[in-house]
Amino acid sequence: xxxxxxxxxxxxxxxxxxxxxxxxxxxxxxxxxxxxxxxxxxxxxxxxxxxxxxxxxxxxxxxxxxxxxxxxxxxxxxxxxxxxxxxxxxxxxxxxxxxxxxxxxxxxxxxxxxxxxxxxxxxxxxxxxxxxxxxxxxxxxxxxxxxxxxxxxxxxxxxxxxxxxxxxxxx
Amino acid sequence: xxxxxxxxxxxxxxxxxxxxxxxxxxxxxxxxxxxxxxxxxxxxxxxxxxxxxxxxxxxxxxxxxxxxxxxxxxxxxxxxxxx
Numbered sequence: 001x002x003x004x005x006x007x008x009x010x011x012x013x014x015x016x017x018x019x020x021x022x023x024x025x026x027x028x029x030x031x032x033x034x035x036x037x038x039x040x041x042x043x044x045x046x047x048x049x050x051x052x053x054x055x056x057x058x059x060x061x062x063x064x065x066x067x068x069x070x071x072x073x074x075x076x077x078x079x080x081x082x083x084x085x086x087x088x089x090x091x092x093x094x095x096x097x098x099x100x101x102x103x104x105x106x107x108x109x110x111x112x113x114x115x116x117x118x119x120x121x122x123x124x125x126x127x128x129x130x131x132x133x134x135x136x137x138x139x140x141x142x143x144x145x146x147x148x149x150x151x152x153x154x155x156x157x158x159x160x161x162x163x164x165x166x167x168x169x170x171x
Numbered sequence: 172x173x174x175x176x177x178x179x180x181x182x183x184x185x186x187x188x189x190x191x192x193x194x195x196x197x198x199x200x201x202x203x204x205x206x207x208x209x210x211x212x213x214x215x216x217x218x219x220x221x222x223x224x225x226x227x228x229x230x231x232x233x234x235x236x237x238x239x240x241x242x243x244x245x246x247x248x249x250x251x252x253x254x
Binding site for chain 2: 044146
């Protein structure tokens with residue numbers, strides 16, 4: 001992939017760029033591909049173990065130098081009543097070529113916590129910039145769990161759509 | 172059974188931990204107790220819905236009663252609405 005890092009530090013007046021340099025400029029900092037996925041499948045959990053929210057998307061970078069910008073949005077989450085301590089934890093995880101999922105970032109912890117038994121509705125949105133250094137298929141997904149294994153925490157409440165966007169950015 | 176029926180039914184039955192419901196099915200069950208039958212969950216969900224409806228109806232009735240009592244004290248509708 002073209003890269004601005006291979007360009008000279010400066011150009012002088014009258015310089016004629018080579019084809020390689022022009023290609024580097026052409027390929028620099030562009031959005032090379034966009035992948036989106038959405039889900040309306042509701043999920044509820046009363047365990048601390050992280051489980052799938054069903055929001056997942058896969059992208060295969062065209063270059064090892066590319067970065068992947070991940071947007072994940074869960075606009076309709078809640079914690080149920082019945083327990084004062086329950087709250088949601090949402091993580092972004094990634095699999096590289098089927099090798100297994102690893103956590104990349106915590107998008108929210110203690111979400112919806114009120115220290116009361118009130119029901120609480122809220123949204124969770126997260127960003128992550130990844131440097132995968134890979135051209136294998138990368139699968140990103142969000143997982144959620146209950147902070148205290150009590151009552152329930154919920155995603156896609158009322159089947160409100162959650163969205164994930166993956167962008168491959170050239171560097 | 173719907174997602175909400177499963178979730179609410181399990182909580183109505185007292186299962187406050189050890190389960191995950193994804194869409195319209197129980198996808199994780201780690202509670203030490205035996206997983207209840209669909210019929211038991213369905214019955215509990217109906218009870219949950221009835222309890223919620225009764226609570227809401229009681230609140231509406233209490234508000235109406237309060238309005239009536241405030242009106243009897245001489246408050247206008249605008250004054251009651253401003254409370």
